[in-house]
Every structure is written in structure tokens, then in C-alpha cells.
Amino acid sequence: MTLHNIKLTVNGLPVEAAVDDRLTLADFLRHQLNLTGTHIGCEHGVCGACTILVDNVSARSCLMLAVQTDGLAVRTVEGLQATDGTLHPLQAAFRDNHGLQCGYCTPGMLMTLVEFLGENPQPSAADVREAISGNLCRCTGYQRIVESALDAAKRLNEQEP
């Protein structure tokens, strides 16, 4: 086993770390950086709970190695809130529309939707359903997540000048 020195940014802040060959990105974020908002639900790439953004595109952090993020920009749920504490419009929409129950799948849903709404400012409910089809939720039956996403789209559009 070798330790690899990596430099990356996480939520905009520079991070330097030494990581094992086989350390998954999810475990690195959770246990080495203590960013436990990224959750692990299956570790075989199906449930989507560990979804984060790597260089602005969504990825399953259980299916990447920490060492692979050398030089890249990682964004997690902890990076959504503004520095003054203002919730991201998606977070606010989830809160106002009962978009979560146990909250375990929620960070993955949020990160998936950050990417999706960035590309699709005016989605239909069906578009949202397809977008989150790689994220399993056992609590909500998805409906209020879909409603939250649609509400978030509206809020984001209103934010735009």
C-alpha cells in the first residue's frame, strides 16, 4: 500500500491530503475530510446517495478513488449553502415542499439536481423524474422531491437578473 499525495479543491477550498490507493472518494470525503454530508447507500453505484460533483458534473463518489481527484474540483452538499448561511434555492425548496423525510438520500438528490437545473432551467415533472432516476429514495415516493425540484427551478429563474 502506498500513500499518494493529492491536491484538489473541495467546495472551493484547497485541500492537500495523503490517500491510500484504494480509498474511495466517498470514504475520503466522509472520514478523512469529515464531510459526512455525502452518504453511502450501496457502494455499488446504484442508489445515488453518494452523488457529488467532480469538475461540475455529477458522479457517484463510491465509484471513484480519492486518488483520482488530484487536481480536480469536488463539490459536496456542504458547499451548497452560501457563506452567510443562506440556503441554496434547492435546499430552500426541499425544506418548503417537504422534499425529504429521513434525509439520507437528500444530499445525493440535491447534487444531482444542481447539475440538472443548471442545464434545464425550465424542466417538466417528467424531466425531473428522469434526472433523479439514478437516486433511490425509500421514504418519499419521489413526488415531493419532484415538486421541490420544480419549485427550485422557479426560484433559480427568479434569481437570474
Add this chain to the structure above:
Amino acid sequence: MKPPPFAYHSATSIPEAIQLLSKLENAKLLAGGQSLMAMLNLRYLHPENLVDINRIPELSGITIDQGRLRIGAMTRQQAIKASAEVKAAAPIFAETLAYVGHRQTRNRGTIGGSLCHLDPAAELPALALLHDAMVTVAGPRGERKIEMAAFIVDYMTTAVQADELVTLIEFPLWRAGHGYGFAEFARRHGDFAIAAVACLMESDSEGRMTRVAISVAGVAATAIRLTAAEAALIGKVAGPEAFAAAAACCADIAAVGDVHGSAEYRKKVAAVMLRRALTDAQSRMAKNG
């Protein structure tokens, strides 16, 4: 579960990757990792070495020239799906890629990775087979080109040697305005198919089919071409009667069953998907050309 121990190596050029593969014992290539990492996490595999080829820029890219669509092996599935050039020249790609996993896996997953993994129900090997794609493989003995039909050896087995890597996949393009259809049934959106059928079609001014290609995923041990059905269609007028006859060929597929569907069921679904894919192809061909 956590992956078993291995040594991680990152290659920054094709020669370096080949060198690492040649030198290292029991090494696996890490492409997009969307299948490999899951298998490692489940400890289905215990490689001693992992050679990461994500930092080799020349392995990625899409170009179209002289009637050929050339896709670098490490091109992400999402990049192919989103490419306007690909959509214009070979619209079946975008349509098919909508069925490949989910956005998060397409962002990482690569075309070369999918071809090398060769899951029998994967869509991309079926597309490559459909187009008679040519796969370029680089190794210590130089470069070689393998026709897709020969690239597929057996269940999850390719013609790529342990010290080689796929660098490029070339798809001969069909005439502008060709018909295309892709139909798939999976239990859930994004799952590997129970049966998926891709087809391409060209016809003459009377509506007689002059050129047809059909490939099937999810039914046999590998993606297959349905040559009998193709032959049955050539010269026939495109329409329900001809398509029904072609669909009957699905009964002869050497099908393999699993927990999601028996061999018999998969053949039946394939026949239905074939009819639907051909019907789509016909309607699009009529519209386009």
C-alpha cells in the same frame, strides 16, 4: 463493502499505459470505473494493480470525417449523448444512450469501458456491432484494428489482451436520412435490458429495404447481430408483414436467462422490441429521406 488492496498507477500517455500493463502483474485498467469500481467494492475482483487511464487526453474525443464517426475510447457516454455532431450524423446514439445507466454513470462511464466490460445486456456493444465498428487496440506489439464481430469473443470476454488497451472506436456512418430505431425493455429505467434491439435501415424509392442492420442486447451471452432477420428484410417492402417475419427470427437466438427473465421470455421480448424498432426506423426513414 470496501475494495480489496491493490496498487494504483496513473498513466498519462498511451505508451505509458501499455508499459504499465506489460510490467505489472494481474493489472486491470481503470476507465470510467462504473462497472469495475462496483465489482471491486463487492470484492468480486482482486487485481494487484490498477492502471488509471483517465489522464490520457488523446483517448477522448469525437470526430467525424470521411463517413466515419471516430470516438476515443475514454470519451464519456454523456459526451456522446450530448454531441450535436453525433446526433446529426448518427441519431441512434443519443436515443440509445438515454437508456444507458443514469446521468451520474454516463458522466464517468466511457464507451471503451462499456465495450471492454461487454455486459451481455449493455447497449453500447450492440451499437458498435450494429455499425460494424472497428476497434483500435494498442499494445506492446503495436496497434491493431479489430472488427467488432471479432472483438466480441464470448460472455464478457473480448479479443483485447491483458497488456493491450482500446484506444479508438470507428463507426462507419450510414447514408444521411437513414432510418433508425432503438427499443428496449428493462424492469426499471436505466437498468440493463431484458431485451434491447437497435436497427438501421435504408430503402429505395419504392420503399423496398436495401440495407438493414439489426443488433440485439440482453438476450444472448453477448450482443449479437440478427443476420437472419436482416437477410429476411432485404428487398422487402418495409411494413408490418416484413417486420413480423423478421421478428420470428428472434426465436432462434441462443438466449440466456437470469433472475430478471428466462431465456424464453427474453426471446419473446426481443421479437416485440424488434418489431417496434423496425417500425420506428421505417417511419423515420420515410420522414428523413
Add this chain to the structure above:
Amino acid sequence: MSVMGKSVRRIEDVPLITGKGRFVDDVRAPGVLHGAFLRSSQAHAKIQRIDATAAKAMPGVHAVLLLDDILPVMTRRRMMGGNRSGKLPETLIPTALAEDEVCFAGQPIALVIADSRYLAEDAAERIEVDYEPLPAVSDCRRGIGESSPSVQTAIKSNLITSYDVGYGDVEAAFKNATHVFGDTFSQHRGGGHSIEGRGMLVEYSSGSFTVWASTQKPHDLYQMLVDLLELDENQLRVITPDVGGGFGPKLIVYPEDIALAAAAKLLKRSVKWTEDRREHFLGAIQERDQYWTMEIATDSEGLILGLRGKLLHDLGAYAYQDVNLPYNSATSVSGPYIVPAYAMTVEVGLTNKVPVSSVRGAGYPQPAFVMERLMDRIARELGLDRAEVRRRNIIPVDQMPYEKPLKARSGAAIVYDSGDYLACQAEILAVADWDGFPARQAAARKDGRYIGIGMANAVKGTGRGPFESGMVRISASGRISIYTGATAMGQGLATALAQICADQFGVEADDVTVVAGDTAMIPLGLGGFASRQLVTAGSSVLLASRATATKAKTLAGHILGVAAEDLEIVQGDVKIIAAKQLVVDKKKPQSISLGELSRILRGAPGYAFPEGLEPGLEATFHFRTDALAYANATHVVEVEVDPEIGEVKILRYIALQDSGRLINPVIVDGQVHGGIAHGISNALFEWMGYDENAQPVTTTFAEYLLPTAMEIPPFETLYKESPSPINPLGVKGAGEVGTIPVTAAIASAIEDALTPFGVRVLHAPINPEQLLEMIEEGSKKQRPS
């Protein structure tokens, strides 16, 4: 202004949406070691030899523990000391790690403790086990046969118990019936599959243990650990952090939990184990395997005269807790209908599979499926509308409360406390345009589309007792806190309890802190299961809030010189009600804060204490109940079946639920949505497969299908509020009710869509391949070649 009955935003949400939730695997403990289990690869085998030499020698490995290694720190070999559900063979109660026989694939054999989970798994792979395979039982129906091999060699018959449930003269009912219809039904097992798995962290500090567990029953875990590890109560604290979903499996104290805690005691180290998904498939309880052979007798008008049959319940390989699901099933099958005579034989059989206990619905979805399918059968045979047959047999509102001549497992009579089932059915059918569907169906069929509509009713006993704890305490800062043994697994329990409490103090829900499932803060509790928490803990919190408010007013009255009745509590201050004063003396204080009252009631050394009041601005209640509050639901679903491939698509889903008074409607709506989704998943997707040798064949989320947002349709939900008379809030449970009628309703709709093929849906899950076979069978009969 009251916050009761309002869809206020949840107080739980901000940490959860900002990544600051704290789930068990997020809790950091200095110097913690990590556990991984070696699990049986065999469904049934004798263990001849275990060699852990190589594993123990691996870097970072602290221990490889077998049963004999942990027994010295335990009081007992087996996990439970007897059980309440009758005499069962002793070896049904599991040991924390396997003895010399393993009885299901996935059973924990050894626990590796290492510096990291990675290293622990490496070592677990290196443990050598020599198995002598024994014949395994995969199918419970064959397993109870005389010639079947034993599931456990110590238990000769796999039919471990059998009993009768019923009432009335069933023989006569069937003799006098105009019609008798019989069918056999089955439902297959699935898992809980909360997206967060199980998990436990045991922090060790000089002989004391703080256990963080993702559990539905922290007090049960606490009692079991105190008992099995021979601890003083003050040596142990169990804390429930955020729980990423429960759905049943987390109500069990598992062998893994005991083994891990024993390891901490043995090694005097903090240890952690986080269940991974594969382990959830192999080790967390599953449910639904039941086989029903039923007959129903009716008169010429379709009125039910009698119901009889046999139920075989597959328990798996061990009893992880009292065996009560088949009793739930057998006593709930008649649902909302009047069944004058009833006789069931219940059999409980073993298989070499993961043990069975409650998964959302807990023995209710299967009987609902059976009964509702029988109602459809009557309708078809008699040429009646399916809704009409139900209407004729449903318990009318003027017979409420309605007593079924059966006993719940508390021994209390089964009394449906309230509800207007007929009105519920009528309302949802109107919304669904049930009567207009045949015309829509005929039009669709002309286009070659097979659409169908189905319905199902359900009744669920909720709020299982005997009690739940609720303490309300106001701090010197004036902050109001609730402590309860109820457990939050995502339902929004904290918000609902906060609303109940806030109402008494004139504050908002987020002014109240809720601590659920911390044994150091509240000594007694039962936890989260059986759709019970709002009924039981909610009632306790209401009573404790009222008592605390009364205490505050009494003391404030002394201080302000007015009667307690002349005071109100507004935004955390006790104030003299303006209208009660003729003249306002501006020199006299008009109000006093709750914080000040709390400080007074904490006492000051040597100073006088208000007379007639107990110290502390707080109150604790344990709302006691043996009776259940019966919630009900009617669901209507429209489906389209692709007859060429057997695919079922849900076109419209409507649910009407009566969960009594709603404290927070949007939270209840969320529970109903989740319940329906679980039901759809059971009906069409989830299939925990085992081969003939009881080897599991679906152990990843790629093989075991949980539906995505693409498969789950949008829901339309309707509510009725028939207050329950048996608790002070008038509430009924919500969490499981939405699951119960779903499979039945979908089956009904599929049959309706496929009427031309005469398809009958008697088994669930309904998979496309089997459906296609039935369609093909039906076409053959239709057009003989």
C-alpha cells in the same frame, strides 16, 4: 395561534439539507476500531473447522472473534431469555455469532476488529471455514412436509407452531351458502432497504459504554445489552442519532449488535460496524412470505357468510423476536368487512433463509391482498361491480365502534374505534370516476390498449401499546424540550411532537427541541414501529405539555397574585389575560417568563419553595393503551398492461386515508406517499430471490429492484379525519396504512385490464414474465387453434 393541524415546515430539515445531519456512521469517536463480519456462504452447514490464524496475523487486525471468544463477557449464550409468543424451540433464538451450525447464508460467524473497515474486510476474507453442507430448505411449503430435511438439526419438524383463530359457526355458514369460492394466494418476501443500513458505534470509556445505533428501538437495545453484557444501568447509554429510514428491520436487536458490543467489552475499545448493502440483503430481516389457501361463502347477493382457510407463514431460520406477524395477519384478514363466521389455521414454518420480522405493513398487506382478491372474485362470479360487492359487506358507520370477535395480541378486543368506510369508498370512487371507467376502457381497447382500474380497502390497527414516554421540561433559558422513547426514522416525529407541545405554550414548533431515543434522557420507551408514535408518544407529550403549562400557570398565579385561570401563555411568557382585569395596575408585573418560573422551580439552597408544587418545571407521562386506533384507506389505481411483454404501467394512483385528526397534514401526506411507493414496489418490483438450495440470488441493488422516480407515478391523495376516541389527540397512525392495500389494488387493476384474457393475479410480486405467460395462456383458451 395554534400550530396544531398546520403543515408547518419540519424542524428536522435544515441540518439534513445542509449536510450536517448526524447519522451513526458520521459520529466520530477517538481511537475507534472497525468491525467486519465473516458471514456464512452456506444456507445450511455444519462448521467443521475455522482457522483464523492468517487473518489474525494481518496488519491492523486487533481480534478475530468467534462465539466462544465473546461468551466470557456475556451472561447468556442465546440472545433472548424465552419469548412471549408461546413455546418455541430454544435454538430458534439466535446466538450472537454462529455455533457449529449455520442455518442461513449470511449468518454471522466471526467478527474481525481492525484499524479500518478496509483492513477488517481483508482479514475476514482470509478466515478459513470448512463447511459440511447440509440439505437446505428453500420453500416453506415443502419444508413443513414430513420428508423435508430440517432447517436446524436440533429441530426435528420445520413446522414449529400451529394454532387456530376464528369465531362463529363456520361449518353452518358454508353449508348454507349459495356460493363458495376458493383460491390460493401468496406473497413473496422483500427487505426494508432504508437507504441507510443498520449500524452501531460502541464508545468505550473506563468501563462504561455509549452506544450510537441506527435503531427503531433504542430502549430495547439498551435493556438487551444491560442484560447480556451484565452492566449496571448507569454503565450504558444508548443514543439514537439521525436514522436514515427504518421500515421494520431496525426494530430488531441483531446478533451483530450483541457481538459488536461484546467485542467492545472484551477489548475495552471503542468499535464500530456499519452495515453495507450486501449485508442488508444477507442479514437484515425480511418479510411477506405467506401462503394462503382460502374459501369464502356468500349468499346469492354477495353478502359474506363465512371465511375459512389456512395460512402458512415462513419465519426464516431463526426467531429474532416474538413471532407475531402471522397472528397480525390472521386477525386482520376480514379488514373493513363484516364476516359473520371465520376459521383459520395458522402454521409457522422454517426455511434456511434470513429471519422474518416486520417490514412496513407488518403482516397486514398479505391478508389485505387475500381479502380484496376474494371480493373481486365474488364480484366477477356474481356479475356485480367490484365496488358494489364491497359496499354490501362494509361495516357501516352506525355500527362504530365495531367489535370483531377476535383479540389483539395484547389480549384486548379488536374494536374498530371510528371511521366511515363507506363514505371513504364513495368519495374516492367519485374522484376516480370509477363509473365512467368502462367507457374509457372500451375506447382504449379499440386502440389496442389494455387499461384497467382496480381498488382495494384496508384497515390497520395503529398505535400499539402498552405505552410510550413523553417528558416536557423547560430550562432556565425558557427553552422547551421534549424527551421521548419514541424514535425518529424520518417521519417528522420531532416536528409533530413539537407542534403538540408548542400549542400549549403559545410558541412555534421550532421553538421546541425534541430528543428522541436517548436512554440517558428518558429511562423508558418502546420505540418506533407499528405506526404508533403519534398515537402513543404524541398523547404522552400532550399530557406532559398540559401538566407543565398548568404548573407554570399555578406558580405564575402565586407570583402575579391572580388565579391560574386568569393567565395565558403567549410566546413563552405567562401573562395575565387582559380581559380578566378591570383595572391594570402598571406598577405590578403583568407577566413572567417560563425561564424565570423554571429557575424558581429548580429551588435555591435554603430558600423557601413554592407550596404545593413539585420541583422542576417539567412533567412526564407514559400514555397507556392496549387498544389500537384503527386507520383505514381506500386506493384506486389505473394501469396499462402491454400484452406483448407483460409490462405494467401505472397511469393514475389515488389514495384516500383516514388517520384520524391530522397534526401536520403535509407530513402525513409524505407518509402516505412513501407507503404507496413501498406497496407498488412490493406489488411489481421487489423480489428477494433464493435458489432451490436457499442461496440468495438478489444481493445487490442491480439484482433486487427498488423502483425509481420513473416507475413510481404521481399520487393523488385525499383525507378524511375521523378522530379516534381512544387517545386525547384523536389521532391514528399513518406510516404503514398507505402500503397495505396497494398490491391488492394493482392486482385488481391488472385483472381488469386483462379481462379478455381471463388473467387472475393471485401471487405477488407480479412480474412481467409471469404476466405474459398468463396472457398467452388466456389467448390460447380464447382462440383454440
